[in-house]
Amino acid sequence: MFDSRHVRVFDEVVRTGSFAAAARNLGYTQPAISQQMKALERSVGTPLFVRVGRGLRLTEAGEVLARHAAGILGTIAAAQRQMTAITQLKSGRIRVCAFPSASATLIPPAVASIKIRHPGIRIELLDAEPPDSVEALRRGDCDITLAFTYGASGEQLEADDLYKISLLDDPLMVLLPRGHPQARRRSVELAQLAEERWIAGCLRCRSHFIESCASAGFEPHIDFTTDDNLAVQSLVAAGTGIAVMPSMVQLFFRHPQVISRPVFPADSRTVTAYTLSGHQRIPVTRLMMEALQVAAHDLVPS
The missing domain is CATH 3.40.190.10 (Periplasmic binding protein-like II)
Incomplete structure (x- = not known):
């Protein structure tokens, strides 16, 4: 396995034809370029360049890597762009599982508020009653589930693998x-x-x-x-x-x-939003949990 930074330097060396030219274009020193190429050769287990006079020639392994380098860097750049879009909430998907009355009351205002601020977010809604909805969360069929409990029955949904936010009584x-x-x-x-x-x-x-x-x-x-x-x-x-x-x-x-x-x-039931522990730090999951809290605050049962 090799470091993508080394592949980027390798691609520049191949493109410019020398360590010195690559160093100038990338803002590195020539010894730094040389060290990175040695590290890349150690990681692949074979030389990538041989010196011919004052120039460089690719070895057979170097030619193989040169053919793939642009594709590798392009794939990494595309992945970085997509991850940045998700992190900045310009795109992404959130799947919410809810029982019918929550789908009709809490979900619409939460979805509307998100679509106004982040139109690139795609939201999917699934229908299920608890405890089936919580099991759907654990199976990975959804990212957030809305469930309700009565009194002591809430203890049945207390678990280390779940993060919860109480929405309303x-x-x-x-x-x-x-x-x-x-x-x-x-x-x-x-x-x-x-x-x-x-x-x-x-x-x-x-x-x-x-x-x-x-x-x-x-x-x-x-x-x-x-x-x-x-x-x-x-x-x-x-x-x-x-x-x-x-x-x-x-x-x-x-x-x-x-x-x-x-x-x-x-008497009353408690309505709660659940996600898997740690998933509340995922930007789109955090966004939906916050939107559900606002929707619950604005919902005044008659």
């Missing part, structure tokens, strides 16, 4: 059809809904909901389960049951026939 709301007796209250106690028919959401939300009902002293009658947040609201509006849903969901769609009230005692 998303309060849980009870969804009721208009005209429901509890709709007149400012908040709704879960225990007072023990006899209701329920519509449950994704697996993680459903598990937390069942645990909350158990703490309130009852087992919920779950008639429907669906991951489709729009379907949940439509089912509630149709009078088929009631539901508990994070507030973020109603920021991008609020069914006109559905009333939402805070759960009592107050």
Whole structure:
């Protein structure tokens, strides 16, 4: 393996025909050029030049390197230009994996702010619920993942290989059809809904909901389960049951026939952005994490 700096000097020597001319063009001393060529010859294990009178002639190995030197230097220069563009955020790619309500609320303003300042950045969005989204991060399928946790379940995502930024606490709301007796209250106690028919959401939300009902002293009658947040609201509006849903969901769609009230005692989920430890120093990853923080700050759940 040889040093690219030596190849650059070698190319200049070949182009100019002498160590002295190469030294003048590169701003080196002639002994420095000579030392670099000796180092290059040691690294390749064979002489590259032989002296013929006062001039230089390439050996067979030198001719091979001379044919490839321009290509080697061109490839290195292209790589340097591309890496500089990435470092300066003139180009690059970031892949973000998020659950649906985050994709609809946090991602759009974050992406918009980045595209205004750095139009060369390419952003890809993947959809997944936690913990699958965190495993996608570990597999290398994405660079950042947005996930949510309930209470102690956050400990499941605590690991040395992950760097995290907490974005917001998303309060849980009870969804009721208009005209429901509890709709007149400012908040709704879960225990007072023990006899209701329920519509449950994704697996993680459903598990937390069942645990909350158990703490309130009852087992919920779950008639429907669906991951489709729009379907949940439509089912509630149709009078088929009631539901508990994070507030973020109603920021991008609020069914006109559905009333939402805070759960009592107050409950919420924590929304967090994760990347692999050390990756937060990658410029485009840091940029997206910062944009998500700003978007979360500006997002005020109703």
